[in-house]
Structure formats: structure tokens, C-alpha cells
Amino acid sequence: MEQNSRLKAASLTPGTVRPGGRTAKVRAAVLEATQEALVEGGFHGLNMDRVAARAAVGKTTVYRRWGSAAGLVADLLRDMAEQSVPAADTGSLEGDLLANARLVHRTLTDPRMGPVFRAVIAAAACDEECATALHGFYATRVAAWATCVERAADRGEVPAGTDAGEVVRAVSAPLYYRFAVSCEPLGEADAERAAAAAATAARAGTFTGN
Amino acid sequence: MEQNSRLKAASLTPGTVRPGGRTAKVRAAVLEATQEALVEGGFHGLNMDRVAARAAVGKTTVYRRWGSAAGLVADLLRDMAEQSVPAADTGSLEGDLLANARLVHRTLTDPRMGPVFRAVIAAAACDEECATALHGFYATRVAAWATCVERAADRGEVPAGTDAGEVVRAVSAPLYYRFAVSCEPLGEADAERAAAAAATAARAGTFTGN
DNA sequence: CGCCTAATGGAACAGAATTCCCGTTTGAAA
DNA sequence: TTTCAAACGGGAATTCTGTTCCATTAGGCG
Numbered sequence A, B: 001m002e003q004n005s006r007l008k009a010a011s012l013t014p015g016t017v018r019p020g021g022r023t024a025k026v027r028a029a030v031l032e033a034t035q036e037a038l039v040e041g042g043f044h045g046l047n048m049d050r051v052a053a054r055a056a057v058g059k060t061t062v063y064r065r066w067g068s069a070a071g072l073v074a075d076l077l078r079d080m081a082e083q084s085v086p087a088a089d090t091g092s093l094e095g096d097l098l099a100n101a102r103l104v105h106r107t108l109t110d111p112r113m114g115p116v117f118r119a120v121i122a123a124a125a126c127d128e129e130c131a132t133a134l135h136g137f138y139a140t141r142v143a144a145w146a147t148c149v150e151r152a153a154d155r156g157e158v159p160a161g162t163d164a165g166e167v168v169r170a171v172s173a174p175l176y177y178r179f180a181v182s183c184e185p186l187g188e189a190d191a192e193r194a195a196a197a198a199a200t201a202a203r204a205g206t207f208t209g210n
Numbered sequence C: 001c002g003c004c005t006a007a008t009g010g011a012a013c014a015g016a017a018t019t020c021c022c023g024t025t026t027g028a029a030a
Numbered sequence D: 001t002t003t004c005a006a007a008c009g010g011g012a013a014t015t016c017t018g019t020t021c022c023a024t025t026a027g028g029c030g
Helices: A007-011 A021-041 A048-054 A059-066 A069-082 A093-109 A113-126 A128-155 A164-181 A188-203 B007-011 B021-041 B048-054 B059-066 B069-082 B093-109 B113-126 B128-155 B164-181 B188-203
Strands: none
Touching: A021 A048, A021 A059, A021 A069, A021 A113, A048 A059, A048 A069, A059 A069, A069 A113, A069 A128, A093 A113, A093 A128, A093 A164, A093 A188, A113 A128, A113 A164, A113 B113, A113 B164, A128 A164, A164 A188, A164 B113, A164 B164, A188 B188, B021 B048, B021 B059, B021 B069, B021 B113, B048 B059, B048 B069, B059 B069, B069 B113, B069 B128, B093 B113, B093 B128, B093 B164, B093 B188, B113 B128, B113 B164, B128 B164, B164 B188
16 A cells, blocks of 8 residues: 655755755755856856756756756855855954955956856846845845944944944945946956945944934 | 849848838837836846737847847847936035935836846846946946036035046945845935945045046 | 838747656665 | 655656748838
């Protein structure tokens, strides 16, 4: 006698019930292949079939676990959000913000990371789940760098009540704007200007919470 | 005498040799349908087939003249770039920048324009032609608003040699960053803060060309 | 007003993406 | 170690997207 009444447990997100060995290995291979594919062809060129082939995984598995190209990117983003990058501590607000600006600049102009970020932004503009994942990614990063601004507030470099996260965002914004919106080339000078502008505005109290 | 050697002219971009009545009407209908489709389904949901149906145009025509979804968006962008929006002239740098920030904020939060801009950014991240078109669009807009900063320089509000375009970009950047990158909600306060920060940094000479 | 051909539109066609089916592999609990 | 079902893999079936063919419509010039 056969009893096959376990549809429920299995139908909810494969990979969560038995996350041991093979499943984890498949996920790692697929996310790696996804990133590689994004570097080469961007979000538009992301192809479930090719990702499966490159990851040496059955395409049925990719469709079943991730569902669509957007699902792949969303999971990749969740994976990226876990890899934390420690913030700088140079002793001055200007120095810390400059370090942040240079990190963002280096990331966006990196031949590998640049295309990935471009693709991820495209995916977020196309899919709600990706947008949420990208939001989470930056929330983590901004929170990490906000400590620089808090230290500056303690030192009296910026007014008390300054919105630390807003200062950090002000550093990244011009760089991402050039990168993804106005599609202009990004130079070292842009990073320096972004850091300087954010520091100046912060010192003047522009980012004081309401 | 027979001369049938104008195959060349026709093979290059249909719609350029005989741009009268019908052709122009078709383009208008297709671009209108494209925009409508972007509002509803974003760039990912843009479908040549459905655009053709909505525009009451043969899909062969859409494929022949625009080639792909990205081609449609690129042409839409070229169309949008032609519709100029005059810059403000309130008499003060702060006032003009605030007017600009509010315009950008209003545009991005508009239930119709918001999705279009989101889709256009996605398209630019996926396709080189769209990126170029988007770049052109913002080049036009930035140039139009740069006059505000030049007037401010004449009035002595900002140092001579200030990069006017850079000031204008600094106003938009935080708004677009929230809109497309960190995927955070956009509020009126964000517009005010962006304008104030840009004005402060400009007055301090941060945007002085090297 | 009438010709010539650019431009269009419908339908058949080709190809890629996605789903379905079912047997096989393998993690983990007994 | 044994057992059982979660998770995987290959390929057929299906659906959807994009292309090509050819007849038809309609600008623009003489």
C-alpha cells in the first residue's frame, strides 16, 4: 500500500526542511553561477537554463527552488547581505566618510562587482521581492557605517541629533546616481566630492533629525 | 532609365524615409502604449506583443521599427527628453534648488511617472542603448537647471568656478538613491534635506571645479 | 490624378522558456 | 544499518516569445 499524503510539507519552499549537505551545496553552486551570469550578461541576460548548466544542477531544481530570474537575484542579495564589511575608523568624520566613498567607488567600478550591482538594481526595479532584498542589504550596510557618524557626534564634530544613517546615505547617493541613473562615468574625484559634501552638510546641521 | 538602387535607404531604420502621417501616428500610439505598459507591469512586464495590441498596430511593425523592449524604452526616452521643463527662478539658490527637489520628488512619487522612471532605470541597467538615452535625458535636464546655479554664482551666493551641473545632480541624487537603490519611501522631508544639503555644500565651495 | 514603393498587418513558422512526469539519489531519524 | 521521504535530475510536453513571408495600405512625387 502506498500513502503519498505529504504534499504539504514539501510544497513549501524546497530546501528548508532538509538543508544538510547536498541542498546547501546546490544553493552555493547556483548562487555562484547566478553571480557569474550577471557579470557577463546583466539581469536581462540572466537565464535559468544556463545558470542550471553552469552550476551543474538540474534545471528543474532551479525552477523549483527559485522560480524565476528575480528569485535568484533576491536570494543572491540575501546571501550578500550576510557578508559584512567592517566600517572604517580613521579618527575624523571626513576621513571615515572618504573611506566609505572610496569603498563604494571601488565596488561600483570593479569589473566584477560593478555589473553585479547594476544587475541587482535592475532586478529591484523589476521585482518587489528583489526590491525588499536590496533594501535589506543597504539597511545593513548603512547601519554598519552609521557608527562613524555617531562617533563624530560624540566628538562634537556634528550637532547632537544628527541622523547618522542619512549622512551615510548622502555619501553613497551621488555615486549611485551617476552609476545607475544618469549613467555617467565614475571617477575618484566624485568619491572625494561626495564625502566632502556630506561632511560639510552634516557639520552645518542639515541632517539633524526633525 | 530605371534606378532601383535605393534599397539601402529603406533597410536602415524604417520610419525615417517617409515620416509623414501614418508613420508618425504609429510611433505616437506605440510610445503611448509602451508608457502605459511600463506603468502597469514595469520593464520586466514590457511585452512587444501586448504593446502592439494596445497600440492597435501590427506586432511586425513594432519588431521591425523598435526591435526589442529596450528599443521601445530608448525611443520613449528620446521622446521624453524633447519635452523640456523650464527651471525655476525664485531669486535665491536655496529656493531654486528646493523647487527642483520638489519637482523630482513629485515626479518620482507620481502614480504614473514613478513606475515609468523605475522602469526606465531598469532598462538602462539592462541595455546600453537605453543607458545612453537616459544619460541624454538627464544631461538635458541638468543643463536646464544649471542656470539657477550660474545665477547664484553671479549673485555671489556660491564661489566662482562652482560646477553648476554638479550642484544640480547633488539635489537629485539622494532622492533617486532612495527611489531606485535603497528602495526606501520618499517623503517631502527628503526633498527639503536634499536641497538644503546641496546648497550648503555649494556655498562652502565643495563643488568648485578642479 | 495616378504611379511607385515605403510602411504596415495578419498568419504561419521557428525557437526559447517553463512546466510536468517520474525514476534516482541522499540526508537524517529510528 | 536500515528505512523513508525530501530533494534532485533528465527529458518530454507545453506555452510563450520573437521572426519571416507575403499581401495590402497609403504617403509623396510627377
